[in-house]
Amino acid sequence: MKPAKAAATGLIALLAALAAGHLTAAFVGLPASPYLAVADAAVDLTPSWLKDAAISAFGTYDKPALLTGMALVLAAVAAAAGLTSRTSPTPGTAIIAVFGVAGLAAVVTRPDVGQLSVLAPMASLAAGLYVFRHLHREAGEPTSRRDFLITAGLAITAGAAGQLLGAKTDVEASRAAIGDLTPKTKAPPIPPMADFAGNGTPTFITSANDFYRIDTALTVPRIRAENWSLRIHGMVDRPTTLSFEDIRRRDLTEETITLTCVSNEIGGPYISTANFTGVKIGDVLREAGVQPGADQLLSTSDDGFTAGSPLDHVLENGLIAIAMNGEPLPAEHGFPARLVVPGLYGYVSATKWVTELNVTTFEREQGYWIPRGWATRAPIKTSSRIDHPKRLARTSGRTVVAGTAWAQPRGVLKVEVRIDGGPWQDAELGADVNDSAWRMWKIELDLRPGSHTAECRATDKSGFTQDQARLDPVPDGATGWHSVTFTVE
Incomplete structure (x- = not known):
């Protein structure tokens, strides 16, 4: 041949x-x-x-x-x-x-x-x-x-x-058939000047199309709401299974929450904010009767992914979310339901296409990423980044340096900027929406022509200022001050 x-x-x-x-x-x-x-x-x-x-x-x-x-x-x-x-x-x-x-x-x-x-x-x-x-x-x-x-x-x-x-499962028809998901408790309106999008920051609310997506799913699970259920079991007195209708008939709550990926390097893009609507995880778990000794909520996705969240944290924070920015969740963001927990990196909290909640212990069970070298508990670190000017950009006239800071759920107290290693200067902060959401900032500077390097650092409401030492995302999130070098003409 x-x-x-x-x-x-x-x-x-x-x-x-x-x-x-x-x-x-x-x-x-x-x-x-x-x-x-x-x-x-x-x-x-x-x-x-x-x-x-x-x-x-x-x-x-x-x-x-x-x-x-x-x-x-x-x-x-x-x-x-x-x-x-x-x-x-x-x-x-x-x-x-x-x-x-x-x-x-x-x-x-x-x-x-x-x-x-x-x-x-x-x-x-x-x-x-x-x-x-x-x-x-x-x-x-x-x-x-x-x-x-x-x-x-x-x-x-x-x-x-x-x-x-x-791909014959008609997820979009199922989404359309859901109709209005009006929360009993709505998130407060986003105040004016919450962002500085005109100066290069993101808009305060991220559209579903622009919301970052990092997960292990090679193909997006396609689940109709009428076929979905959530099993609650483990260390509970009353194991139960909830349907989508069981969830939507409850008193729904809308919250403005920023989600952050642990893979985000300093200055990285994997952070977004949306208005999520759903039911409090704590309410559902308390009804099931959490037993003494439990310290972990292990959530499982339809595709087998698991995430282990500190139980005390999810009892006080977080939602079983069924809507995003006023509409049923898009398929790629977890339809029919997902977990949204402010203050924890997504790999231990933000399970999409969630089908099981197992109340257990960290000693007994491990989430997907833990045997792969990531930390068991992963609170979000105080961080900030420069969104404008971009790296190697050329500017002219009075220079505006603008960016984003986050420290969920502690909130951002201040952001400082310095140029070429000089003294730190306080930036103007955007409106403070809530402590579980990001905060925008900007500063206007008169700079001589030539090359300059801007650095930023944030301080949260506990008084902690973000670490200068640059560390990689593994095992529990990156640290370091973000810097951008640009030229003033």
Whole structure:
């Protein structure tokens, strides 16, 4: 067999295997797709330092980067399988079998798939083996090119059908059918001058489209509100299960809350603010009857992710949120329900697509990120950043330095700025909305032409000033003063 045909044999067999698995998964649950299951396993097994590097390099595109990288690796292996099988199909058959078993193992160990999920990797393996051996046998025939093209076309069609069918759960129709979610207790209106968006800060309220998203989900769980439930169990006197209607019929509360990702480096973008509507976690847990000795609330997502929150904190703070900025949660932000807990980094508090609340202890249970090197308790650190001017920007005239500070749930007392290592100067603060929300600031300066470096630091209402020492996000959040170098013309 010629090298080009040999490589094509491997690649088309790979395409057929992935397509068959994806199409079958559309009927038994999209997470059962071997391609996605192996990618999820890769995410789970990746060391924390490598995940941090991926987030730093790709930001919110880390998952597409992973899937693209996997596709390239699989394509290379498939081509190699074909090239090593130019005279005999045995080597390629063995390689396909190994990858098929790996896909089966990845699927059956997923926490978010059912018993029928094994059908997807089995279909994938069968299709890959059949197509590989069929094309290998036909490679020397005059009609082989047509056969190759027809097989590739069928595989692409099957894969596309699987994607369309897998997304058939009409989440948007379910969201639209919910109607108004009017809170009994509304958040106070955002006062004028809460932000300095005209000077380069974000708007005080972040739109759903602009709200940061960092999570482990390769595919967004698609759950209809009418099919969702929340199980409350563990160290409680009265285990219970709540439906979406059970939640929405309660007295709803709206709160303005800033969420922060622990992966945020100094000056980073992974912080956003919204008006969240839901029910108090503490009210729900007290009704269930929290037993003595419990110190952790372990929340579980529909896709198997877990987060452990200090129980005393969530009893006093936080929501089971079902709406964001006056509308039902978008699918990518946790629809039908998620946890929102001010004052804790998201990896120990902000579980999206939440389906279980387990009252337990830190000694007995660990959340997803804890065995991967992150701290068990993760209160948000007092921080600030410069939003304007941007790094290496060129300005003219009177210079405005503006930015954002946060210290949930303590609140921001003041922000100081210094230029070129000179004396600290107090910045003007935006309106103080609440202690669980960020605070904007700005300062106007007369600077001589040339290059300058601005630094900022925040002090919270407890009197603590953010640390100067620069530390990486692992294990419990970055520290350091943010600085920006710019040029005045």
